[in-house]
Amino acid sequence: MNANDRKILVVGGGMSGLTAALEAAESGAQVIIAEKEPYLGGRVAQLHRYFPKLCPPTCGLEINFRRIRENPNITFYTMAEVTQVSGSAGNFDVTVTVRPRYVNDRCVACDACAQACPAWRSNDFNYGLDKTKAIYLPYDMAFPQKYVIDASACQEDCGQKCAEACQYDAIDLNMQPQTLNFQVGSIILAGGWDLYDISKVDYLGFGTVKNVITNMQMERLAASNGPTGGKILRPSDNQPPKKVAFVQCAGSRDENHLPYCSYICCMASLKQATYLREQDPEAEIYIFYIDLRTPGRYEQFMWKVRDDEGVKLIRGKVAKVEQEPGTDNVTVTAEDTLGGGKIKMTFDMVVLAVGMVPSTKAKPFPLPLSYTPEGFIIPELLPEGIVAVGTLKNPLDVMKSNEDATGAALKSLISLSRR
Amino acid sequence: MADEILIKPDLQFVKRIMAAGGQDAKKCYQCDTCSVVCNLSPETSPFPRKEMLQAQWGLKEVVKSPDIWLCHQCSDCTVYCPRGAKPGEVLAVLRQMCIEEYAFPPMLARMVGDYRFLPLLIALPVVLLLLALKITGRLAIPEGDIVFSKMFPWYTIDIIFLGAAGFALFVFAQGVRRYWKDLNTSPWKVRLKGSLISHLIPTLVDIIKHDRFKKCETTFARSINHLMVFFGFVFLGLVTAWAFLKEWVFHQPGPYFIFSPIKLLAMVGTALLLYGIYQIIVARQANADKAGYGTYFDWQLIYVIVAVGVTGLGSWLFRLLGIKILAYPTYFLHLASVFFLFFYAPYTKLAHLVYRTVAMLYARMADRGF
Numbered sequence: 001m002n003a004n005d006r007k008i009l010v011v012g013g014g015m016s017g018l019t020a021a022l023e024a025a026e027s028g029a030q031v032i033i034a035e036k037e038p039y040l041g042g043r044v045a046q047l048h049r050y051f052p053k054l055c056p057p058t059c060g061l062e063i064n065f066r067r068i069r070e071n072p073n074i075t076f077y078t079m080a081e082v083t084q085v086s087g088s089a090g091n092f093d094v095t096v097t098v099r100p101r102y103v104n105d106r107c108v109a110c111d112a113c114a115q116a117c118p119a120w121r122s123n124d125f126n127y128g129l130d131k132t133k134a135i136y137l138p139y140d141m142a143f144p145q146k147y148v149i150d151a152s153a154c155q156e157d158c159g160q161k162c163a164e165a166c167q168y169d170a171i172d173l174n175m176q177p178q179t180l181n182f183q184v185g186s187i188i189l190a191g192g193w194d195l196y197d198i199s200k201v202d203y204l205g206f207g208t209v210k211n212v213i214t215n216m217q218m219e220r221l222a223a224s225n226g227p228t229g230g231k232i233l234r235p236s237d238n239q240p241p242k243k244v245a246f247v248q249c250a251g252s253r254d255e256n257h258l259p260y261c262s263y264i265c266c267m268a269s270l271k272q273a274t275y276l277r278e279q280d281p282e283a284e285i286y287i288f289y290i291d292l293r294t295p296g297r298y299e300q301f302m303w304k305v306r307d308d309e310g311v312k313l314i315r316g317k318v319a320k321v322e323q324e325p326g327t328d329n330v331t332v333t334a335e336d337t338l339g340g341g342k343i344k345m346t347f348d349m350v351v352l353a354v355g356m357v358p359s360t361k362a363k364p365f366p367l368p369l370s371y372t373p374e375g376f377i378i379p380e381l382l383p384e385g386i387v388a389v390g391t392l393k394n395p396l397d398v399m400k401s402n403e404d405a406t407g408a409a410l411k412s413l414i415s416l417s418r419r
Numbered sequence: 420m421a422d423e424i425l426i427k428p429d430l431q432f433v434k435r436i437m438a439a440g441g442q443d444a445k446k447c448y449q450c451d452t453c454s455v456v457c458n459l460s461p462e463t464s465p466f467p468r469k470e471m472l473q474a475q476w477g478l479k480e481v482v483k484s485p486d487i488w489l490c491h492q493c494s495d496c497t498v499y500c501p502r503g504a505k506p507g508e509v510l511a512v513l514r515q516m517c518i519e520e521y522a523f524p525p526m527l528a529r530m531v532g533d534y535r536f537l538p539l540l541i542a543l544p545v546v547l548l549l550l551a552l553k554i555t556g557r558l559a560i561p562e563g564d565i566v567f568s569k570m571f572p573w574y575t576i577d578i579i580f581l582g583a584a585g586f587a588l589f590v591f592a593q594g595v596r597r598y599w600k601d602l603n604t605s606p607w608k609v610r611l612k613g614s615l616i617s618h619l620i621p622t623l624v625d626i627i628k629h630d631r632f633k634k635c636e637t638t639f640a641r642s643i644n645h646l647m648v649f650f651g652f653v654f655l656g657l658v659t660a661w662a663f664l665k666e667w668v669f670h671q672p673g674p675y676f677i678f679s680p681i682k683l684l685a686m687v688g689t690a691l692l693l694y695g696i697y698q699i700i701v702a703r704q705a706n707a708d709k710a711g712y713g714t715y716f717d718w719q720l721i722y723v724i725v726a727v728g729v730t731g732l733g734s735w736l737f738r739l740l741g742i743k744i745l746a747y748p749t750y751f752l753h754l755a756s757v758f759f760l761f762f763y764a765p766y767t768k769l770a771h772l773v774y775r776t777v778a779m780l781y782a783r784m785a786d787r788g789f
Contacts (some may be wrong), residue, residue: 320455
């Protein structure tokens with residue numbers, strides 16, 4: 001027995017990481033969460049609603065944040081990345097680098113700094129659909145409820161303006177990167193996923209054709225704390241789209257891009273069809289698919305959306321997306337493989353059902369782990385004492401990631417008790 | 420049920436497709452990316468997605484489909500195929516099978532498509548030409564100035580080559596007759612509009628200009644390379660016809676003055692042919708990753724054209740240089756390779772010039788994307 005035998009490091013503070021951390025901490029372990037973003041909640045915080053129940057994810061996140069606040073066994077760091085790991089099960093020596101937030105704990109989120117700030121930055125939380133000031137609150141319910149300065153957007157003396165505006169002495173422009181060292185007995189990897197860079201699929205027009213958006217951008221457009229306040233408006237002219245196409249398998253199931261099914265995109269598009277139909281009973285939705293994959297009980301959700309007369313499901317992959325000449329509308333071409341014939345149809349907006357990439361693809365964990373050719377972690381080959389969760393191993397939905405996170409907490413605890 | 424269709428899968432057919440270069444056909448999951456990215460595919464019943472299904476299922480009738488000939492193997496489909504099923508290559512195999520289907524006798528077509536029979540196929544013109552030399556008593560290298568008619572007098576050339584061409588034309592005529600009949604029966608039967616002749620002319624103009632071929636993106640250069648080889652053959656064909664006329668009508672046999680128009684045309688034709696085929700080889704190797712390296716069927720024709728061009732050029736050069744010992748044997752090989760090209764035309768990839776023309780004519784009359 002040593003001092004580390006009850007300590008767990010959770011890498012990633014998204015839904016899976018939070019769940020794993022809470023379950024382990026509530027079972028008595030000491031848990032440290034390292035999250036690279038300035039807020040906890042990860043991708044789930046960006047979602048408008050969950051499928052299939054169509055409830056907002058905020059309530060679940062709020063409950064988790066409260067559990068964290070109330071649990072003395074959990075310490076968390078935001079803007080923190082694991083940069084070095086050595087040792088083995090029972091005795092991992094971990095280095096965590098924390099980027100400076102330039103805002104300390106005295107921040108009350110009054111927004112005076114942002115109002116004074118002269119510089120703007122693209123809002124990555126909203127996938128670039130709008131801008132924030134260089135000092136910003138990541139989103140309205142962000143936890144911790146603290147502003148953060150994007151140093152790359154804050155040039156020269158721009159920082160002074162907000163420092164002067166702050167009445168609470170919460171802005172510290174001299175904050176330096178911190179390097180922290182921890183000894184832990186076990187590590188839970190919960191780094192989650194990134195959206196595939198869909199501009200690589202040149203024929204889908206993302207980034208070149210106006211009003212072609214990703215499914216995650218659609219979540220932000222529909223969310224009440226999103227760039228349009230929850231009213232779905234197309235980016236080019238802020239008009240509500242009347243006719244929308246969903247392009248399934250955007251990057252997924254394609255050996256030139258993602259040679260696997262991303263699992264959630266069919267359900268996500270069906271769900272997003274309900275957002276549009278709810279906001280505009282006249283809206284026409286076309287979902288172009290290769291196979292509609294709604295595994296298990298999700299099938300019933302598919303039936304429900306399919307039976308909506310405003311939703312048309314077309315079996316055929318969209319392989320051409322172009323701007324309609326002279327307008328901001330988008331023309332897509334597919335073949336209706338059931339009816340025969342090419343379809344060339346014009347829409348107000350096109351949503352690409354973009355697939356997911358494990359976050360370790362862009363940034364591998366600083367330990368030699370075994371990955372599949374697609375970049376997913378092979379759980380069976382993980383070193384003793386390290387457990388991976390959810391979308392690092394497979395594309396997965398929130399519910400199953402959560403269940404997996406509970407399993408990961410248990411595996412981690414078991415590995416501690418073996419010492 | 421409005422229409423009942425009995426599906427009769429032919430598993431041997433699927434195996435043959437896979438063996439002949441379409442080994443990835445079964446990877447296709449029918450997403451239709453190919454049909455959409457193809458610039459040549461028509462709006463109604465586009466290809467090649469449906470052909471991929473027919474190939475996977477062993478629906479043999481697909482080799483009779485005119486659509487397989489509307490494809491110029493741009494390989495845009497192969498590049499974008501999410502499964503690596505290589506539709507471009509599968510359609511190429513189907514075209515080879517179409518040539519086989521309409522060639523008579525089918526046995527000879529099978530032999531041409533199989534590399535093991537290549538020595539036998541080459542042996543035929545060699546033996547035939549040696550036999551001609553033996554009969555006319557000219558097996559030795561002739562004395563004096565190099566004049567190829569000392570080796571093969573014009574009448575032997577005409578007998579052998581008019582015979583070979585006549586045979587090929589006869590086989591083609593049979594094939595086209597059967598193909599046209601099949602095109603106009605179920606399941607492709609559609610109402611054709613206009614007369615044959617009124618559509619044949621614009622079809623030929625399209626072919627001469629390679630208008631459709633130029634719509635290729637991935638392998639755009641192929642259309643230009645092909646155009647060079649095409650005009651190389653056209654010019655050399657004109658030269659041959661001219662020489663034939665001079666000999667039979669005006670009684671002025673060759674060799675001709677080096678700067679005479681006929682000779683200049685021959686030089687331009689040879690240059691186009693050789694440069695075009697060289698570029699085709701280079702492009703095929705450069706594009707092998709994206710578009711596939713090609714099959715034996717493809718390379719057989721390429722090398723026969725190379726042989727015709729190189730031996731033609733060689734016999735001319737050796738004659739000018741006065742190297743008898745090389746000039747006469749090279750000329751012999753030239754005749755052998757030209758014979759190969761002509762005689763086996765209905766069975767090799769060269770047959771595409773006939774079947775593609777027929778299919779394009781049919782597609783134009785059936786209003787499919789022209």
